[in-house]
Amino acid sequence: MKAKISDAVVNRLPVYRRYLEDLMHEDVERISSNELSKRIGFTASQIRQDLNNFGGFGQQGYGYNIKALYKEINTILGLDMEYKMVIVGVGNLGQAIANHTKYYKNGFPIIGMFDINPKVIGLRINDVVVQDADNLVDFLKENKVDIGIITTEKEAAQGIADRLVQGGVKGIWNFAPRDLVVPKNVPVGNVHVTDTLNSLVYRIAHIDQE
């Protein structure tokens, strides 16, 4: 593995991955950076530059071998390994994630769920029983959980993040509308859902200026 890759490239890798997956479903075997550019919307030179970070799979006049590139991107992303996850906050969104069976199939098993609401504790979703959040740290330590998913109200998010760190998770996937303070060695992936709605509304309100 070479030097650290920029966050911008890291954020584009899943996009490449999605398009390559689509191409495989269409039974396309090879694609040039120009054709890929037309699909994804990034420039061909950006695509070549991004993919060169990982050793230059493209051959002049041949293009990229889609399956090989897909596999390599999976490896680079670390998607060839399994990541045990827990969900903290089993409301509407937490339940939606718990019910999204693709995560289980694709190396992201949800092995624990936690809440503070007595009405939710004891619920069984995909064979996992929701536990009292008081058990969180012990559970994390015992089960070597990789990723903690925060789907609580924003007021609770930082406290949960602290417990996830205490329990030794390697990363946090945060859906609460709050930016978390965590040690540098615990990456956070934020999904600020309502922020995207607010930006969309701005664009709708100012469309005549585009």
Next chain:
Amino acid sequence: MKAKISDAVVNRLPVYRRYLEDLMHEDVERISSNELSKRIGFTASQIRQDLNNFGGFGQQGYGYNIKALYKEINTILGLDMEYKMVIVGVGNLGQAIANHTKYYKNGFPIIGMFDINPKVIGLRINDVVVQDADNLVDFLKENKVDIGIITTEKEAAQGIADRLVQGGVKGIWNFAPRDLVVPKNVPVGNVHVTDTLNSLVYRIAHIDQE
């Protein structure tokens, strides 16, 4: 309203809005760009520059009046108006959004839901009955819907986007893992949930290089 504001600034406005909301809950009345910088993590000069786009609310030695700035950002974002929304694809995620009552309270009523699955059609969620997706275009035109939310499988997303455009929505909030092709005057806000998980996993796998 001045010249077009960059996408980067537009994407930061909801972040300012969130922090200002928190400050109001803490009963803070004023804040300097330096203090705001410590909270948000943007530099103080970036904050001043961003907020100057809208007329410079800050006063030297006084700071920003939080309530006034919050109100102004809401107006700029277009959040002082109501946006009628429909959900297309009433699976786990669509139901989670439909059940998120904050949207109804904050000017984003969900007035229609659509699916193709006979098991889902007829379901009632928050007083809205799920309709057959065949009725989508007619419903959009009759009810002057502002925003279409796509929570279908990715294979269906582009077809739904076409119908939303045909029905005259002003913007699309897209949760399907597919980048949509739509006319320029219909902005799309993407929430590529699984992309954020994939980038997080990359960071976990390469944490020693950070």
